[in-house]
Amino acid sequence: MSRAEQPSRRTVLAAAVAAAVVSGTGQATAATEAGGARRAAAGGAPARPVDYRSWTTYSDWRAGAGKGARAVAGARPGVVVGVPDGTTEYTDPHTGTTATWEYATWTSPAHRLRVPATEAIASWNAHTPAGTWLQVELRGTYTDGTDTPWYVMGRWAAGDRDIKRTSVDGQTDGRSTVWTDTFAIDDATTGLRLTSYRLRLTLYRRPGTGLTPTVWRLGAMGSDIPDRFTVPASTPGLAQELIVPRYSQELHLGQYPEYDNGGEAWCSPTSSQMIIEYWGGRPTPEQLAWVDPAYADPQVDQAARATYDYQYQGCGNWPFNAAYAATYQDLQGVVTRLGSLTDLETLIAAGIPAITSQSFLSSELTGAGYGTSGHLMTVIGFTADGDVIANDPNSATDEAVRRVYDRREWENIWLRTKRYNAAGKVVSGTGGICYLYFPAHPSERRRKALAAAGVR
Numbered sequence: 001m002s003r004a005e006q007p008s009r010r011t012v013l014a015a016a017v018a019a020a021v022v023s024g025t026g027q028a029t030a031a032t033e034a035g036g037a038r039r040a041a042a043g044g045a046p047a048r049p050v051d052y053r054s055w056t057t058y059s060d061w062r063a064g065a066g067k068g069a070r071a072v073a074g075a076r077p078g079v080v081v082g083v084p085d086g087t088t089e090y091t092d093p094h095t096g097t098t099a100t101w102e103y104a105t106w107t108s109p110a111h112r113l114r115v116p117a118t119e120a121i122a123s124w125n126a127h128t129p130a131g132t133w134l135q136v137e138l139r140g141t142y143t144d145g146t147d148t149p150w151y152v153m154g155r156w157a158a159g160d161r162d163i164k165r166t167s168v169d170g171q172t173d174g175r176s177t178v179w180t181d182t183f184a185i186d187d188a189t190t191g192l193r194l195t196s197y198r199l200r201l202t203l204y205r206r207p208g209t210g211l212t213p214t215v216w217r218l219g220a221m222g223s224d225i226p227d228r229f230t231v232p233a234s235t236p237g238l239a240q241e242l243i244v245p246r247y248s249q250e251l252h253l254g255q256y257p258e259y260d261n262g263g264e265a266w267c268s269p270t271s272s273q274m275i276i277e278y279w280g281g282r283p284t285p286e287q288l289a290w291v292d293p294a295y296a297d298p299q300v301d302q303a304a305r306a307t308y309d310y311q312y313q314g315c316g317n318w319p320f321n322a323a324y325a326a327t328y329q330d331l332q333g334v335v336t337r338l339g340s341l342t343d344l345e346t347l348i349a350a351g352i353p354a355i356t357s358q359s360f361l362s363s364e365l366t367g368a369g370y371g372t373s374g375h376l377m378t379v380i381g382f383t384a385d386g387d388v389i390a391n392d393p394n395s396a397t398d399e400a401v402r403r404v405y406d407r408r409e410w411e412n413i414w415l416r417t418k419r420y421n422a423a424g425k426v427v428s429g430t431g432g433i434c435y436l437y438f439p440a441h442p443s444e445r446r447r448k449a450l451a452a453a454g455v456r
Contacts, residue, residue, distance in 0.1 A: 048115075048339055048454060049115050049223055049224050049225055049226070049339075050115065050221060050222070050223040050225075050336065050337045050338075050339070050432075050454055051113045051114045051115050051117070051221070051222045051223070051454070052219060052220070052221040052222075052334065052336045052454045052455055052456075053111045053219055053220060054217055054218065054219030054334070054455075054456065055108055055199075055217070055218050055219065056077070056216065056217045056218075056219075057077055058071055058072075058073045058077035060077075061077060061078065061079045061106070063108075063109055064079070064106050064107055064108050064109060065106070065107045066079070066082070066104070066105070066106045066107075067085040067104060067105045067106075068081060068082055068083055068084045068085030068086075068103070068104030068105065069081060069082060069085075069104040069105060069106040069201070069203060070082035072214070075440075075441075076216045076440055077216070078126075078214045078215050078216045079106045079201065079203075079214070079215050080203070080212040080213070080214050080215075081102070081103075081104040081203045081205055081212035081213070082104065083104075084102035084103060084104050084205075085103060085104050085105060086102070086103060087100055087101065087102050087103070087207060088100070088101055088103055089101075090163070090204070092163050092164055093166070093311075094164040094166060094310040094311075095164060099162075099206075100207055101204040101205065101206065101207070102204070102205050102206070102207050103202050103203060103204050103205075104202070104203050105200060105201060105202050105203070106200070106201045106203070106215075107198055107199070107200045107201075108198050108199045108200070108218070109198070110141075110196050110197070110198050111196060111197055111198070111220075112195065112196040113194065113195060113196060113197070113222045115222060115223065115224050116143060116193035116194060116195050116224060117185075117193060117194040117222030117223055117224050118184065118185045118188045118193060118194075118223070118224045118225075119182055119183060119184050119185070119222070119223050119224075119225075120138060120140065120182070120183040120194060120197060120220050120221065120222045120223075121153075121181060121182050121183070121220060121221050121318060121319065121335050121433075122136050122138055122153040122154070122181075122199060122218075122219070122220040122319060123217075123219060123220070123221075123318070123319040123322045123323070123333065123334050123335040124136055124154075124156070124201075124215060124217060124218045124219070124319065124322075124323055125215070125216045125217040125218075125322070125323060125326030125332050125333060126156070126158075126213055126214060126215040126216065126323065126326070127158070127213065127214045127216075127327070128156070128157045128158045128159070128213045129211050129212075129213075130159060130161060130162065130211075131162060131205060131206040131209055131211050132157070132162070132203070132204060132205045132206075132211050132212060132213045133155065133156065133157035133162055133163050133165075133204050133213065134155075134156055134157070134201060134202065134203050134204065134213045134215065135152060135154070135155045135156075135201070135202040135204070136152070136153045136154050136156070136199065136200075136201060136218070136319075137150045137151060137152050137153060137199065137200040137201075137202070138150070138151050138153050138183060138197050138198070138199055138200075138220060139151065139197065139198050139200070140176075140183070140194040140195075140196060140197040140198075141194070141195050141196045141197070142175070142192055142193070142194060142195065143191070143192060143193045143194075143195050144192070148173060148175075148176055148183075148194075149171070149173055150200065151171050151178045151183060152167075152168040152171065152178070153167075153178065153181065153183070153319070154166075154167060154181065154317070154319055154320065155167075155168070156319075156320065156323055158306065158323075158324070158327045159306075160305070160308075162206075164310040165308070165309060165310065165320060166309060166310045166311040167180045167181055167309050167311045167312050167317060168311065169311055172186070174186070175187075175192060176194070180309070180311075180312045180317060181312075181317050181318050181319050181320075181335075182318075188224075188227075193224065194222060197220060197222070199218055199219075199220060201215055201218060203215070216326070216332075216440075217326070217332055217334070219334060221334075221335060221336045221337060223337050223431070225337065225417050225431040225432065226417070227417050227418055228415075228416055228417055228418065229416055229418050229419065229420075230412055230416060231340075231411065231412055231415040231416055232340075233407075233408055233411065234340045234341045234342050234407075234411060235342075235386075236345075236382065236385065236386020236407065237342060237345050237386075238345040238348060238349055238382050238386075239382055239383060239384040239386075240348055240349060240381050240382060241380060241381030241382075241389050242278070242348060242351060242353050242380045242381055243278075243380075244274050244275065244277075244278045244353050244378060244380045244391055245273075245274050245277045245278060246274065246391050246398045246399070246401035246402060247270050247273055247274055247297050247300050247391075247393060247398055247401065248270070248297075248393055248394075248395045248396065248397055248398050248400070248401055249263045249264070249265075249266040249267055249270040249300070249393040249394060250263060250264075250393075250394065250395060250396055250397075251263065251296055251297060251300075251397070251398070252266060252270075252295070252297070252300055252301060252304075255292075255295060255301060256301060256304065256305070259304045259305055259308045259315060260304070260308065260313060260314040260315050260316075263300070263304075265314060265315065265316070266300065266303075266304045266315055266393070267316070267375050267376040267377070267393050267394060268307065268315050268316040268318075268321050268355075268376045269300065269303035269304045269306070269307045269315045269321065269324070270300050270303065270304075270376075270393035271355045271376045271377060271378045271391070271393055271435075272303055272307065272321045272324060272325055272355065272435070272437070273299055273300050273303040274353075274378050274391055274393075275325070275353050275355060275378060275435075275437045276303075276325050276328055276331065276437065277299070278353060279328070279331055279437065279438075279439065281325075281328030281329070281331055282299065283299050283302045287302055288302055290305075297398070303315075303324065306324045306327070307320045307321050307324045308320075316374065316376070318335045318357075318433065318435065319335055321333070321355075321435055322334055322335050322435050322437070325435070325437040326437075330439055330440040330441070331437055331438070331439065331440065332437065332438055332439070332440055333435060333436070333437045334435070334436050334455055335433070335434075335435055336433075336434060336436065336453070336454060336455055337431060337432040337433055337434070338354075338432045338434055338453055339415075339432060340411070340415070341382075341386075341388070341407065341410075341411050343452070343453050344356075344379055344434075345382060346449050346452050346453065347436070347449050347450070347453060348379070348380070348381055348382065349449065350443075350445050350446045350448070350449035350450075351445075351446065352436065352438055352446060352449060352450070353378055353379060353380050354378070354379050354434045354435070354436055355376055355377070355378050355379075355434060355435040355436075355437075356376070356377060356378075356379055356414050356432075356433070356434045357374065357375070357376050357414075357430040357433040357434070358372075358374075358375060358377075358410075358413045358414045358429075358430060359372055359373050359374050359375065359413065359419065359427075359429060359430065360372060360413040360419070361420075361421070361422060364409060364412075364413055365405060365406075365409050365410065365413060366405070366406050366409060367403065367404070367405060367406075368392070368394075368403075368405070370394060371422065372394075373421070373427075374430075375394060376393070376435075377390045377391065377392045377393065377394075378390060378391040378392075378393075380402075382407075383404060385407070386407045387404050387405060387406055387407045387410075388404070388405045388406075388407055388410045388411075389402065389403070389404055390402075390403050390404075390405055390410075391403075413429070414430070414432060415429075415431065415432045416429040416431070417429045417430075417431040436450070436453070436455060438450065
């Protein structure tokens with residue numbers, strides 16, 4: 001995030017989608033909101049316009065179609081390379097290096113969305129030892145019965161020695177497009193939606209080795225959030241604060257500018273590191289050895305490097321952050337959408353903080369002191385009045401990271417899908433996007449809270 005109200009790459013891309021939905025006057029949005037309200041009143045719309053589905057169990061992995069991949073049981077069931085299906089060459093677009101890789105594939109069964117979707121975001125949790133990497137693809141079926149292409153949702157490795165982890169630009173069939181990490185219908189006003197999808201994993205390793213990626217969780221969130229400039233206010237229901245480490249991205253200004261211009265734009269990895277450490281995860285001395293020892297909080301530098309998307313040229317790729325969190329022992333990470341602050345209260349009550357994405361003018365969030373076209377912060381609790389307690393990494397010091405924001409203001413800037421920028425132009429909002437990190441084996445109370453938020 002930058003201090004100024006400047007468009008991020010994600011906002012520029014999303015604005016192209018928004019332009020197809022909303023006129024400069026906002027009349028199309030008003031009509032969509034009214035239509036959504038009528039459907040809800042008539043009982044025609046589901047209560048939660050979000051459907052997150054994941055594959056995590058041994059039976060889940062067995063239900064997929066493997067070519068060279070096999071399911072493995074154990075404390076964390078997953079899918080690995082068995083007998084490779086073949087070899088292929090991959091030329092890394094960011095280094096120009098061409099290498100030969102053995103590969104195996106696993107394809108999920110088709111998942112029919114409970115909510116025909118305008119957007120879908122995949123996320124995954126995996127171990128990729130040196131010499132291995134993976135690719136995640138999505139193919140969907142439209143409401144007219146035709147299929148999308150296989151869209152690449154990410155090429156990923158925990159490290160950056162073998163390949164440069166990357167999203168893939170330029171993917172479209174004229175009706176839908178992948179914007180960095182998000183599949184989106186190009187013109188939602190046509191009524192076209194995604195009704196189902198399959199996910200395909202391709203697992204790569206250097207020929208002749210016994211190494212393999214292991215994928216423990218693979219899923220995707222489909223959603224059809226009503227276009228809206230404002231959202232209904234929720235009623236406060238919890239006063240609780242979790243003790244989460246505080247890290248400022250601002251302490252890292254100018255450090256390692258090759259990773260998205262240094263700390264100025266590191267809100268996402270800084271937020272991720274806070275919650276990783278809340279759950280007890282810490283990088284090893286070996287992982288931190290590359291960081292200048294004069295730098296405070298070197299684990300934030302490590303998080304930035306480990307989440308950097310070489311195509312997006314930033315650390316804000318949502319699935320890459322969730323995947324990074326899951327590189328720590330016994331942690332899982334997902335990307336989903338929530339519907340209200342009540343959902344967040346349920347998670348906080350069970351001890352689960354959340355990372356949320358929002359954009360706003362400086363006048364729209366009292367006490368923030370800045371405006372942003374896209375910023376991540378960590379919600380850690382609620383005051384007795386229901387206001388939001390957030391660890392906001394856009395703070396001058398670690399000590400200043402804890403903030404209290406007005407409940408109504410904060411809820412609206414997080415959940416809306418449309419807003420006016422400083423120039424008075426209609427641009428997109430994130431519609432309740434969040435990252436959730438939680439133990440690989442959560443307690444019963446935490447499982448119930450996650451299930452209430454649509455995550456299983």
